[in-house]
Amino acid sequence: MDAKTFDKSRLVSRHVTEGPSRAPHRSYFYAMGLTEEEIHRPFIGVATCWNEAAPCNIALNRQAQAVKLGVKEAKGTPREFTTITVTDGIAMGHEGMRSSLASREAIADTVELTMRGHAYDAIVGLAGCDKSLPGMMMAMVRLNTPSVFVYGGSILPGRFEGRDVTVQDVFEAVGREQAGTLSACELEKLEKVACPSAGACGGQFTANTMACVSEAIGLALLNSSGAPAPYESRDAFCEASGRAVMELLARNIRARDVVTIKSLENAARVVACTGGSTNAGLHLPAIAHEAGIRFDLLDVCEVFKSTPYFVDLKPGGKYVAKDLYEVGGVPRVLRMLLDKGLLHGDCMTASGQTMAQALEGVEGTADGKVIHSIEKPLSKTGGVVGLKGNLAPEGAIVKVAGMTGKEMSFEGPARVFECEEDAFEAVKKRQYEEGEVIVIRNEGPKGGPGMREMLSTTAALSGQGMGKKVALITDGRFSGATRGFCVGHVGPEAAVGGPIALIRNGDVIKLNAKKGTIEVKLSAKELKARRKEWAGQRETLYGSGALWKYAQLVGGAKDGAVTHPGKDGERHVYADL
Ligand SMILES: CC[C@H](C)C(=O)C(=O)O
Numbered sequence: 066m067d068a069k070t071f072d073k074s075r076l077v078s079r080h081v082t083e084g085p086s087r088a089p090h091r092s093y094f095y096a097m098g099l100t101e102e103e104i105h106r107p108f109i110g111v112a113t114c115w116n117e118a119a120p121c122n123i124a125l126n127r128q129a130q131a132v133k134l135g136v137k138e139a140k141g142t143p144r145e146f147t148t149i150t151v152t153d154g155i156a157m158g159h160e161g162m163r164s165s166l167a168s169r170e171a172i173a174d175t176v177e178l179t180m181r182g183h184a185y186d187a188i189v190g191l192a193g194c195d196k197s198l199p200g201m202m203m204a205m206v207r208l209n210t211p212s213v214f215v216y217g218g219s220i221l222p223g224r225f226e227g228r229d230v231t232v233q234d235v236f237e238a239v240g241r242e243q244a245g246t247l248s249a250c251e252l253e254k255l256e257k258v259a260c261p262s263a264g265a266c267g268g269q270f271t272a273n274t275m276a277c278v279s280e281a282i283g284l285a286l287l288n289s290s291g292a293p294a295p296y297e298s299r300d301a302f303c304e305a306s307g308r309a310v311m312e313l314l315a316r317n318i319r320a321r322d323v324v325t326i327k328s329l330e331n332a333a334r335v336v337a338c339t340g341g342s343t344n345a346g347l348h349l350p351a352i353a354h355e356a357g358i359r360f361d362l363l364d365v366c367e368v369f370k371s372t373p374y375f376v377d378l379k380p381g382g383k384y385v386a387k388d389l390y391e392v393g394g395v396p397r398v399l400r401m402l403l404d405k406g407l408l409h410g411d412c413m414t415a416s417g418q419t420m421a422q423a424l425e426g427v428e429g430t431a432d433g434k435v436i437h438s439i440e441k442p443l444s445k446t447g448g449v450v451g452l453k454g455n456l457a458p459e460g461a462i463v464k465v466a467g468m469t470g471k472e473m474s475f476e477g478p479a480r481v482f483e484c485e486e487d488a489f490e491a492v493k494k495r496q497y498e499e500g501e502v503i504v505i506r507n508e509g510p511k512g513g514p515g516m517r518e519m520l521s522t523t524a525a526l527s528g529q530g531m532g533k534k535v536a537l538i539t540d541g542r543f544s545g546a547t548r549g550f551c552v553g554h555v556g557p558e559a560a561v562g563g564p565i566a567l568i569r570n571g572d573v574i575k576l577n578a579k580k581g582t583i584e585v586k587l588s589a590k591e592l593k594a595r596r597k598e599w600a601g602q603r604e605t606l607y608g609s610g611a612l613w614k615y616a617q618l619v620g621g622a623k624d625g626a627v628t629h630p631g632k633d634g635e636r637h638v639y640a641d642l
């Protein structure tokens with residue numbers, strides 16, 4: 066691409082590079098070593114979530130350099146910047162987890178502000194863990210600037226006692242140690258080998274789920290998310306992404322040309338057919354919201370219903386992200402969906418081609434191991450299911466991948482906990498009974514605040530061998546590695562007086578993932594009477610600061626727990642400034 070083909074008068078960066086009044090601005094660019102020619106080329110923000118918080122992000126800096134090479138090859142001027150992350154694997158199981166979902170908004174906001182403040186013309190965004198992937202994609206759609214997303218790649222699996230393991234095994238081993246079926250010494254051995262490299266958690270947990278989404282939604286180049294983080298072969302995709310964003314800029318193809326209701330449906334398909342993370346039920350509505358598109362939890366779940374589950378990945382299944390990559394990765398899965406009429410082929414993608422064009426020549430058959438055939442799937446409907454009923458009028462979500470038909474319904478008395486810590490303590494001490502439905506409330510977006518993931522508690526149950534003998538419901542969330550009958554995102558949340566706030570110990574709860582129902586056996590009259598007696602939102606520890614601010618602004622899980630109201634999606638202006 067020749068820089069001359071860019072009409073500067075339509076580039077946002079003209080505000081910082083052109084005309085006599087911008088001499089001071091240019092002097093800053095000279096200070097950073099840019100040449101006159103580079104200053105007058107398009108400015109491409111290269112946003113990364115690099116930091117030393119977790120293995121998920123540690124390889125992003127290397128990959129950003131490759132992106133910059135690609136941008137330069139295509140005669141753009143890359144400007145690298147970083148934003149924050151909060152990494153669930155380390156935030157899990159304590160107060161820190163409240164910062165996780167709020168970090169998604171902080172990432173979107175900081176990327177937006179950096180791009181606006183410096184008038185960059187387009188963006189390549191690199192992200193490596195649960196909240197940074199959706200946060201980065203939200204910023205792209207919010208800015209509606211030419212955008213290419215690059216995933217940082219998955220971690221390699223660890224080896225323990227002759228089998229592949231991930232951090233999920235370590236979380237579950239904590240429960241086994243509590244139950245006395247694993248020694249402290251064995252636990253220590255496992256923790257040392259479970260995570261052998263850079264990269265995000267290895268199963269189809271939240272990061273890898275959202276990485277599949279990035280390709281399916283069209284913001285990332287096909288197959289770019291597949292190679293594990295330590296593979297330097299990733300860098301070729303990074304370079305290509307740098308070149309691709311220049312092509313999008315030249316053709317004025319922006320994020321909202323890519324992210325449409327159809328591409329959101331494509332994204333939901335890939336979540337369902339891979340048994341992805343329930344968090345997608347939160348992040349897809351949030352990404353849609355940035356485009357002013359209504360695609361809520363229940364809409365996502367409608368797509369799940371008509372999607373077969375045929376890719377066998379952990380935690381419901383057997384394999385890890387590296388295995389999927391080795392048999393053809395996300396493009397192969399997308400091609401199979403397309404051939405069966407389950408994917409919209411006319412959506413625009415980051416390559417500048419439509420999805421169908423980009424998938425031309427891609428192998429579209431099962432490999433029989435990781436990817437099963439669509440005719441003989443692992444199950445006929447998606448690995449993730451939406452539920453609705455008098456206990457969750459705004460819906461709820463459960464991962465059913467790996468569950469048998471019989472296991473998909475559950476009825477039992479409630480054992481109610483007011484927060485995760487209380488539940489974890491009770492689980493640790495085995496103060497619960499088989500057949501019960503554990504209720505953890507006050508963990509919603511507003512009431513937590515921060516809608517914590519509760520992998521420590523759910524993994525402890527699995528590790529104790531009780532994962533299939535109890536069910537768990539919450540207005541909070543689960544990690545992508547959670548398994549068992551664990552229903553999250555129950556809405557409305559307790560903090561706003563949702564029915565989950567009204568449940569008492571012993572109330573009978575009925576869950577049916579086949580029918581998509583979640584009910585408490587209480588009459589409407591009884592619920593109404595209890596609501597009158599309800600004491601109101603439980604006080605939180607956060608009277609000021611970021612989490613207080615978050616709690617004031619955040620909306621319900623059904624709409625993606627976003628922090629700015631509906632109409633903003635339509636009013637945002639960036640690239641036209
Ligand atoms: C292992 C699970 C990971 C840390 C996570 O939080 C997720 O996938 O959501």
Ligand SMILES: [Mg+2]
Binds near residue numbers: 153195518543544545
């Ligand atoms: Mg997570």
